[in-house]
Amino acid sequence: MDRATHVFFDFFGTLVAYDPAVHPASRNAPHEFAVRTGADLDASTASRLWDRAWRELDDAARASGRECSMYEIACRYAELTLPTVGLPSAGELGRLVDEYLAAWSADIRLADSAAECLTDLARDHTLAVVSNTHHPTLVQQQLDRFDIARYFSDVVTSIEVGWRKPHSLIYKRALERCGGVAEQTVFVGDTWDADVQGPLTAGMRALYVGRPGPGRDAVTLAEIPELVRTATARLT
Incomplete structure (x- = not known):
């Protein structure tokens, strides 16, 4: 199995925790x-x-x-x-x-162990955010807010590409822009179709940090660096 050189992260629900409700409680x-x-x-x-x-x-x-x-x-x-x-x-x-x-x-917060995970992986991997979003500056604003933008070589979003995950073009664009090879890239995310099935179809490997279920074994961000480096059985 090829050593992973690149790690792509979903953003919402993966690197940050958030309330997905359409209506914010704080303001109408x-x-x-x-x-x-x-x-x-x-x-x-x-x-x-x-x-x-x-x-x-x-x-x-x-x-x-x-x-x-x-x-x-x-x-x-x-x-x-x-x-x-x-x-x-x-x-x-x-x-x-x-x-x-x-x-x-307003109530978005950095996910548990996110900063430690990124600090560790950034030492010897190229990292990028690959996220679905409706607004072109939202992800970057949050990366700056939580002081984690420095870990990423690029931010590739669905609103910029025009297609949302799991469409193949967004993964292809991310690989092209980051100089990655699919077989040496691991995708980390919390949504099964967008962050596991889509990347697998694109030739990448995937780690699932969402809610576990039948056939959907989940890991934590704290486990990600070791799993990426050792390519254990929990690496899909």
């Missing part, structure tokens, strides 16, 4: 947007319409593999809240996205 940015733009909506209705906009575009992206952006979700929400007025300015829509993401990401 969609309702604030509705008030600013003159839509006669209460907070509950605004949340319901935001959820509808989110689900419409995210479900379509999941079905097609084509990533959608937070700006597109904001535009769809505006269409639902202001059907007879037309879309607000790009600045107003961008403000909605920024305020929503600020609230959504």
Whole structure:
């Protein structure tokens, strides 16, 4: 078995822990947007319409593999809240996205043992983040926030590539940009289809740090460096 030279990490749910709920508990940015733009909506209705906009575009992206952006979700929400007025300015829509993401990401925290894992592996491996995300700067902002950006040679995201994991193009793009060879690359993530099955199909090996289940043995980030270096039986 070839020695691993590259390790690719998923981000959300792998390197950071987060609440995947669509509506942040701390702030209802969609309702604030509705008030600013003159839509006669209460907070509950605004949340319901935001959820509808989110689900419409995210479900379509999941079905097609084509990533959608937070700006597109904001535009769809505006269409639902202001059907007879037309879309607000790009600045107003961008403000909605920024305020929503600020609230959504406020409670993100670095996963247990993430910093130690990265410090260890970065000594003798090339590391990269390969993540699905709706917003082009979100992952980098969080890497800077937790002071772990320095460990990674590149950040490859679905919104940039245009396709979300497990589409083959995002893995191919990551390998090309990082100078990696699939057979010498290990993918680490918490989502089975995107972070295990997709990388395996692309010729990489994979380590699963998500919720264990039948046929889905999980490891911890603390175990990753040794597993990467020794290619034990727990390395898929």
